[in-house]
Amino acid sequence: MINTKIEEILLICGYSKCEFFINDCKENIKFEFDNIFSNKEKTEAYIIISEDISEKIMKKYETEILWFQNCYRDNEALIYNINLIILYDNKRLNQEMSNLIFKYERDTHICRKIFINSDSELGELELDVLPFKPLKKIEFKGQEEQLRNKITSIIGGQDIYYELLKPYEELDIKTIRNKLLT
Structure with missing residues:
Protein backbone atom coordinates (compact mmCIF):
# COMPACT_ATOMS: atom_id res chain seq x y z
CA MET A 1 0.00 0.00 0.00
CA ILE A 2 2.61 2.57 1.08
CA ASN A 3 4.91 1.24 -1.64
CA THR A 4 2.34 2.29 -4.25
CA LYS A 5 1.97 5.72 -2.62
CA ILE A 6 5.76 6.28 -2.73
CA GLU A 7 5.83 5.24 -6.39
CA GLU A 8 3.01 7.71 -7.17
CA ILE A 9 4.87 10.55 -5.44
CA LEU A 10 8.07 9.71 -7.33
CA LEU A 11 6.20 9.76 -10.66
CA ILE A 12 4.50 13.07 -9.81
CA CYS A 13 7.91 14.56 -8.92
CA GLY A 14 9.36 13.67 -12.33
CA TYR A 15 11.04 10.34 -11.56
CA SER A 16 10.40 7.32 -13.74
CA LYS A 17 10.78 3.60 -13.21
CA CYS A 18 13.93 2.36 -14.90
CA GLU A 19 16.68 -0.21 -15.11
CA PHE A 20 20.43 0.29 -15.17
CA PHE A 21 22.98 -1.85 -16.95
CA ILE A 22 26.73 -2.15 -16.71
CA ASN A 23 28.26 -2.29 -20.18
CA ASP A 24 30.79 -5.08 -20.05
CA CYS A 25 32.89 -5.92 -23.10
CA LYS A 26 30.87 -9.08 -23.69
CA GLU A 27 27.41 -8.29 -22.35
CA ASN A 28 25.14 -5.85 -20.52
CA ILE A 29 24.82 -6.76 -16.85
CA LYS A 30 21.60 -5.64 -15.18
CA PHE A 31 21.70 -3.79 -11.85
CA GLU A 32 19.73 -6.30 -9.77
CA PHE A 33 17.05 -4.08 -8.19
CA ASP A 34 13.41 -4.13 -9.29
CA ASN A 35 11.97 -0.87 -7.98
CA ILE A 36 14.40 1.76 -9.26
CA PHE A 37 13.20 5.28 -9.99
CA SER A 38 15.46 7.89 -11.55
CA ASN A 39 15.17 11.51 -12.56
CA LYS A 40 15.24 12.41 -16.27
CA GLU A 41 18.95 13.22 -16.25
CA LYS A 42 19.78 9.86 -14.62
CA THR A 43 21.78 11.67 -11.92
CA GLU A 44 19.74 10.46 -8.94
CA ALA A 45 18.02 7.18 -8.16
CA TYR A 46 15.69 5.87 -5.46
CA ILE A 47 15.40 2.14 -4.86
CA ILE A 48 12.34 0.95 -2.92
CA ILE A 49 12.92 -2.11 -0.76
CA SER A 50 9.81 -3.71 0.68
CA GLU A 51 11.10 -7.06 1.89
CA ASP A 52 11.72 -7.88 5.56
CA ILE A 53 14.99 -6.28 6.54
CA SER A 54 17.84 -8.00 8.29
CA GLU A 55 21.58 -7.49 8.61
CA LYS A 56 22.11 -10.02 5.82
CA ILE A 57 19.72 -8.22 3.46
CA MET A 58 21.23 -4.80 4.23
CA LYS A 59 24.73 -6.13 3.48
CA LYS A 60 23.45 -7.70 0.25
CA TYR A 61 22.04 -4.36 -0.95
CA GLU A 62 25.14 -2.45 0.06
CA THR A 63 27.37 -4.95 -1.75
CA GLU A 64 25.25 -4.72 -4.91
CA ILE A 65 25.27 -0.92 -4.83
CA LEU A 66 29.01 -0.82 -4.18
CA TRP A 67 29.57 -3.12 -7.17
CA PHE A 68 27.40 -0.85 -9.32
CA GLN A 69 29.23 2.29 -8.14
CA ASN A 70 32.57 0.77 -9.06
CA CYS A 71 31.52 -0.46 -12.50
CA TYR A 72 28.93 2.03 -13.84
CA ARG A 73 30.48 4.65 -16.12
CA ASP A 74 27.55 6.08 -18.09
CA ASN A 75 26.90 8.94 -15.64
CA GLU A 76 29.31 9.53 -12.80
CA ALA A 77 26.89 11.77 -10.86
CA LEU A 78 24.51 8.84 -10.39
CA ILE A 79 26.96 6.73 -8.41
CA TYR A 80 26.99 9.39 -5.68
CA ASN A 81 23.20 9.82 -5.60
CA ILE A 82 21.73 6.38 -4.98
CA ASN A 83 19.14 6.28 -2.20
CA LEU A 84 17.43 3.30 -0.60
CA ILE A 85 13.87 3.68 0.66
CA ILE A 86 13.49 0.79 3.07
CA LEU A 87 9.98 -0.10 4.19
CA TYR A 88 9.45 -1.83 7.52
CA ASP A 89 6.38 -2.84 9.50
CA ASN A 90 6.25 -1.09 12.86
CA LYS A 91 3.99 -3.86 14.21
CA ARG A 92 6.86 -6.31 13.76
CA LEU A 93 9.46 -3.98 15.26
CA ASN A 94 11.64 -5.63 17.88
CA GLN A 95 14.94 -4.71 19.51
CA GLU A 96 16.99 -6.36 16.78
CA MET A 97 15.18 -4.44 14.03
CA SER A 98 15.38 -1.19 16.03
CA ASN A 99 19.14 -1.64 16.37
CA LEU A 100 19.42 -2.37 12.65
CA ILE A 101 17.47 0.78 11.72
CA PHE A 102 19.54 2.85 14.15
CA LYS A 103 22.77 1.43 12.69
CA TYR A 104 21.91 2.10 9.04
CA GLU A 105 19.64 5.14 9.23
CA ARG A 106 22.46 7.66 9.77
CA ASP A 107 25.04 5.71 7.77
CA THR A 108 25.73 7.51 4.49
CA HIS A 109 28.54 5.22 3.37
CA ILE A 110 27.79 3.67 0.00
CA CYS A 111 24.32 5.29 -0.18
CA ARG A 112 21.69 7.13 1.83
CA LYS A 113 19.09 4.97 3.53
CA ILE A 114 15.61 6.23 4.35
CA PHE A 115 13.50 4.00 6.60
CA ILE A 116 9.73 4.32 6.23
CA ASN A 117 7.24 2.72 8.58
CA SER A 118 4.73 0.95 6.36
CA ASP A 119 2.08 0.96 9.10
CA SER A 120 -0.91 2.54 7.39
CA GLU A 121 -2.07 4.29 10.59
CA LEU A 122 0.60 6.96 10.13
CA GLY A 123 -0.27 7.54 6.48
CA GLU A 124 1.04 10.75 4.93
CA LEU A 125 3.05 11.82 8.00
CA GLU A 126 5.56 9.04 7.53
CA LEU A 127 6.09 10.02 3.88
CA ASP A 128 7.09 13.58 4.81
CA VAL A 129 10.66 12.40 5.41
CA LEU A 130 11.10 11.71 1.69
CA PRO A 131 13.36 14.46 0.31
CA PHE A 132 11.51 14.72 -3.02
CA LYS A 133 8.01 14.98 -1.49
CA PRO A 134 6.62 18.52 -1.46
CA LEU A 135 5.44 19.52 2.00
CA LYS A 136 1.89 20.68 2.48
CA LYS A 137 1.35 24.26 3.58
CA ILE A 138 -0.49 24.57 6.87
CA GLU A 139 -2.86 27.49 7.20
CA PHE A 140 -4.23 28.87 10.44
CA LYS A 141 -7.22 30.81 9.13
CA GLY A 142 -9.14 32.35 11.98
CA GLN A 143 -6.42 31.42 14.47
Whole structure:
Protein backbone atom coordinates (compact mmCIF):
# COMPACT_ATOMS: atom_id res chain seq x y z
CA MET A 1 0.00 0.00 0.00
CA ILE A 2 2.61 2.57 1.08
CA ASN A 3 4.91 1.24 -1.64
CA THR A 4 2.34 2.29 -4.25
CA LYS A 5 1.97 5.72 -2.62
CA ILE A 6 5.76 6.28 -2.73
CA GLU A 7 5.83 5.24 -6.39
CA GLU A 8 3.01 7.71 -7.17
CA ILE A 9 4.87 10.55 -5.44
CA LEU A 10 8.07 9.71 -7.33
CA LEU A 11 6.20 9.76 -10.66
CA ILE A 12 4.50 13.07 -9.81
CA CYS A 13 7.91 14.56 -8.92
CA GLY A 14 9.36 13.67 -12.33
CA TYR A 15 11.04 10.34 -11.56
CA SER A 16 10.40 7.32 -13.74
CA LYS A 17 10.78 3.60 -13.21
CA CYS A 18 13.93 2.36 -14.90
CA GLU A 19 16.68 -0.21 -15.11
CA PHE A 20 20.43 0.29 -15.17
CA PHE A 21 22.98 -1.85 -16.95
CA ILE A 22 26.73 -2.15 -16.71
CA ASN A 23 28.26 -2.29 -20.18
CA ASP A 24 30.79 -5.08 -20.05
CA CYS A 25 32.89 -5.92 -23.10
CA LYS A 26 30.87 -9.08 -23.69
CA GLU A 27 27.41 -8.29 -22.35
CA ASN A 28 25.14 -5.85 -20.52
CA ILE A 29 24.82 -6.76 -16.85
CA LYS A 30 21.60 -5.64 -15.18
CA PHE A 31 21.70 -3.79 -11.85
CA GLU A 32 19.73 -6.30 -9.77
CA PHE A 33 17.05 -4.08 -8.19
CA ASP A 34 13.41 -4.13 -9.29
CA ASN A 35 11.97 -0.87 -7.98
CA ILE A 36 14.40 1.76 -9.26
CA PHE A 37 13.20 5.28 -9.99
CA SER A 38 15.46 7.89 -11.55
CA ASN A 39 15.17 11.51 -12.56
CA LYS A 40 15.24 12.41 -16.27
CA GLU A 41 18.95 13.22 -16.25
CA LYS A 42 19.78 9.86 -14.62
CA THR A 43 21.78 11.67 -11.92
CA GLU A 44 19.74 10.46 -8.94
CA ALA A 45 18.02 7.18 -8.16
CA TYR A 46 15.69 5.87 -5.46
CA ILE A 47 15.40 2.14 -4.86
CA ILE A 48 12.34 0.95 -2.92
CA ILE A 49 12.92 -2.11 -0.76
CA SER A 50 9.81 -3.71 0.68
CA GLU A 51 11.10 -7.06 1.89
CA ASP A 52 11.72 -7.88 5.56
CA ILE A 53 14.99 -6.28 6.54
CA SER A 54 17.84 -8.00 8.29
CA GLU A 55 21.58 -7.49 8.61
CA LYS A 56 22.11 -10.02 5.82
CA ILE A 57 19.72 -8.22 3.46
CA MET A 58 21.23 -4.80 4.23
CA LYS A 59 24.73 -6.13 3.48
CA LYS A 60 23.45 -7.70 0.25
CA TYR A 61 22.04 -4.36 -0.95
CA GLU A 62 25.14 -2.45 0.06
CA THR A 63 27.37 -4.95 -1.75
CA GLU A 64 25.25 -4.72 -4.91
CA ILE A 65 25.27 -0.92 -4.83
CA LEU A 66 29.01 -0.82 -4.18
CA TRP A 67 29.57 -3.12 -7.17
CA PHE A 68 27.40 -0.85 -9.32
CA GLN A 69 29.23 2.29 -8.14
CA ASN A 70 32.57 0.77 -9.06
CA CYS A 71 31.52 -0.46 -12.50
CA TYR A 72 28.93 2.03 -13.84
CA ARG A 73 30.48 4.65 -16.12
CA ASP A 74 27.55 6.08 -18.09
CA ASN A 75 26.90 8.94 -15.64
CA GLU A 76 29.31 9.53 -12.80
CA ALA A 77 26.89 11.77 -10.86
CA LEU A 78 24.51 8.84 -10.39
CA ILE A 79 26.96 6.73 -8.41
CA TYR A 80 26.99 9.39 -5.68
CA ASN A 81 23.20 9.82 -5.60
CA ILE A 82 21.73 6.38 -4.98
CA ASN A 83 19.14 6.28 -2.20
CA LEU A 84 17.43 3.30 -0.60
CA ILE A 85 13.87 3.68 0.66
CA ILE A 86 13.49 0.79 3.07
CA LEU A 87 9.98 -0.10 4.19
CA TYR A 88 9.45 -1.83 7.52
CA ASP A 89 6.38 -2.84 9.50
CA ASN A 90 6.25 -1.09 12.86
CA LYS A 91 3.99 -3.86 14.21
CA ARG A 92 6.86 -6.31 13.76
CA LEU A 93 9.46 -3.98 15.26
CA ASN A 94 11.64 -5.63 17.88
CA GLN A 95 14.94 -4.71 19.51
CA GLU A 96 16.99 -6.36 16.78
CA MET A 97 15.18 -4.44 14.03
CA SER A 98 15.38 -1.19 16.03
CA ASN A 99 19.14 -1.64 16.37
CA LEU A 100 19.42 -2.37 12.65
CA ILE A 101 17.47 0.78 11.72
CA PHE A 102 19.54 2.85 14.15
CA LYS A 103 22.77 1.43 12.69
CA TYR A 104 21.91 2.10 9.04
CA GLU A 105 19.64 5.14 9.23
CA ARG A 106 22.46 7.66 9.77
CA ASP A 107 25.04 5.71 7.77
CA THR A 108 25.73 7.51 4.49
CA HIS A 109 28.54 5.22 3.37
CA ILE A 110 27.79 3.67 0.00
CA CYS A 111 24.32 5.29 -0.18
CA ARG A 112 21.69 7.13 1.83
CA LYS A 113 19.09 4.97 3.53
CA ILE A 114 15.61 6.23 4.35
CA PHE A 115 13.50 4.00 6.60
CA ILE A 116 9.73 4.32 6.23
CA ASN A 117 7.24 2.72 8.58
CA SER A 118 4.73 0.95 6.36
CA ASP A 119 2.08 0.96 9.10
CA SER A 120 -0.91 2.54 7.39
CA GLU A 121 -2.07 4.29 10.59
CA LEU A 122 0.60 6.96 10.13
CA GLY A 123 -0.27 7.54 6.48
CA GLU A 124 1.04 10.75 4.93
CA LEU A 125 3.05 11.82 8.00
CA GLU A 126 5.56 9.04 7.53
CA LEU A 127 6.09 10.02 3.88
CA ASP A 128 7.09 13.58 4.81
CA VAL A 129 10.66 12.40 5.41
CA LEU A 130 11.10 11.71 1.69
CA PRO A 131 13.36 14.46 0.31
CA PHE A 132 11.51 14.72 -3.02
CA LYS A 133 8.01 14.98 -1.49
CA PRO A 134 6.62 18.52 -1.46
CA LEU A 135 5.44 19.52 2.00
CA LYS A 136 1.89 20.68 2.48
CA LYS A 137 1.35 24.26 3.58
CA ILE A 138 -0.49 24.57 6.87
CA GLU A 139 -2.86 27.49 7.20
CA PHE A 140 -4.23 28.87 10.44
CA LYS A 141 -7.22 30.81 9.13
CA GLY A 142 -9.14 32.35 11.98
CA GLN A 143 -6.42 31.42 14.47
CA GLU A 144 -3.84 34.10 13.63
CA GLU A 145 -4.30 36.04 16.87
CA GLN A 146 -4.15 32.91 19.04
CA LEU A 147 -1.04 31.77 17.21
CA ARG A 148 0.62 35.19 17.51
CA ASN A 149 -0.18 35.32 21.25
CA LYS A 150 1.23 31.83 21.79
CA ILE A 151 4.44 32.66 19.90
CA THR A 152 4.92 35.97 21.72
CA SER A 153 4.44 34.26 25.09
CA ILE A 154 7.09 31.67 24.18
CA ILE A 155 9.69 34.10 22.82
CA GLY A 156 9.14 36.80 25.42
CA GLY A 157 7.15 39.59 23.86
CA GLN A 158 5.82 41.34 20.81
CA ASP A 159 9.03 43.30 20.19
CA ILE A 160 10.91 40.13 19.31
CA TYR A 161 7.92 38.76 17.39
CA TYR A 162 7.77 41.79 15.10
CA GLU A 163 11.56 41.84 14.73
CA LEU A 164 11.44 38.23 13.53
CA LEU A 165 8.81 39.10 10.91
CA LYS A 166 11.25 41.43 9.12
CA PRO A 167 13.00 40.27 5.93
CA TYR A 168 16.28 38.49 6.64
CA GLU A 169 18.38 41.41 5.38
CA GLU A 170 16.72 43.78 7.88
CA LEU A 171 16.96 41.55 10.95
CA ASP A 172 18.86 42.99 13.89
CA ILE A 173 20.38 39.82 15.35
CA LYS A 174 22.00 41.66 18.28
CA THR A 175 18.67 43.13 19.35
CA ILE A 176 16.93 39.77 19.09
CA ARG A 177 19.70 38.03 21.02
CA ASN A 178 19.73 40.65 23.77
CA LYS A 179 15.96 40.51 24.18
CA LEU A 180 15.94 36.72 24.28
CA LEU A 181 18.72 36.62 26.89
CA THR A 182 17.18 39.21 29.23
